[in-house]
Amino acid sequence: MKSRILSRCLVTALVLLSLVNSASQAVAAEPADPHKLFEQRCAACHDPHAGIFVRDSQERRKDAVVGRKSGRELRAFLVEGHGRLAPLEVDVMVQHLTSILAADGLFRDRCLICHGRAVELARGKLIIRQGRLVGRYTGRDVESFLKTHGRIDDTQAETLLRVLARQSSSYPAE
Numbered sequence: 001m002k003s004r005i006l007s008r009c010l011v012t013a014l015v016l017l018s019l020v021n022s023a024s025q026a027v028a029a030e031p032a033d034p035h036k037l038f039e040q041r042c043a044a045c046h047d048p049h050a051g052i053f054v055r056d057s058q059e060r061r062k063d064a065v066v067g068r069k070s071g072r073e074l075r076a077f078l079v080e081g082h083g084r085l086a087p088l089e090v091d092v093m094v095q096h097l098t099s100i101l102a103a104d105g106l107f108r109d110r111c112l113i114c115h116g117r118a119v120e121l122a123r124g125k126l127i128i129r130q131g132r133l134v135g136r137y138t139g140r141d142v143e144s145f146l147k148t149h150g151r152i153d154d155t156q157a158e159t160l161l162r163v164l165a166r167q168s169s170s171y172p173a174e
């Protein structure tokens with residue numbers, strides 16, 4: 001008798017456990033915030049800034065992001081289990097790291113010749129005031145300024161605004 005009650009308890013416990021488990025899987029299936037994801041799952045072993053990590057260690061070759069030295073393809077490496085990401089999280093991470101490199105490429109092609117590296121422009125001349133990126137000494141609103149400066153379209157301007165804001169020293173850690 002006792003053992004039957006015990007086993008019923010056990011069954012109930014197992015059912016509860018599997019419910020909790022599937023609930024947490026449902027949460028994991030939400031598209032993750034790439035910055036948080038990097039911070040929580042990668043930063044302990046790599047640079048805390050995804051941008052610094054990816055610029056230091058990865059580069060774009062054709063359509064893929066690969067290790068600068070290893071030549072190892074990022075997506076394949078993560079799919080194989082490095083960093084223990086769920087499949088959807090792999091997509092989020094690859095997209096995030098790829099877009100950082102793509103934005104860098106854009107800056108290099110269109111802006112570097114006059115401004116040097118993005119980080120120099122961002123740290124040296126720009127600052128975030130009241131949530132807007134502005135010229136530290138000119139007070140210029142960068143978003144409006146880029147509409148007529150640097151010969152880029154709106155999407156590119158948006159991308160570069162984000163790149164510069166992230167690299168300005170007043171931005172919270174990536």
Ligand code: HEC
Pocket residue numbers: 038041042043044045046057058066067068069070071072074077082083084085093
């Ligand atoms: C427990 C520590 C640890 C965690 C957590 C971790 N890594 Fe790594 N990672 C390493 C080590 C160590 C290496 C270098 C060894 C190697 O190349 O196999 C590496 C290598 C890599 C490489 C290959 C670099 C190259 O040039 O080939 C990439 C890309 C990478 N990690 C991305 C990530 C991402 C993205 C995350 C988070 C989802 C992550 N790592 C989480 C320890 C970790």
Ligand code: HEC
Pocket residue numbers: 107110111112113114115125126134135136137138139140142145146149150151152160
């Ligand atoms: C041909 C040279 C040239 C190119 C190319 C160029 N810039 Fe500029 N940029 C300048 C000059 C010169 C100024 C300063 C203008 C002024 O103060 O009136 C400036 C100013 C700026 C400022 C405002 C800085 C401040 O202190 O107010 C930003 C932001 C900026 N550029 C971003 C960019 C971006 C992003 C690109 C690439 C899409 C780019 N620039 C391409 C020459 C260039």
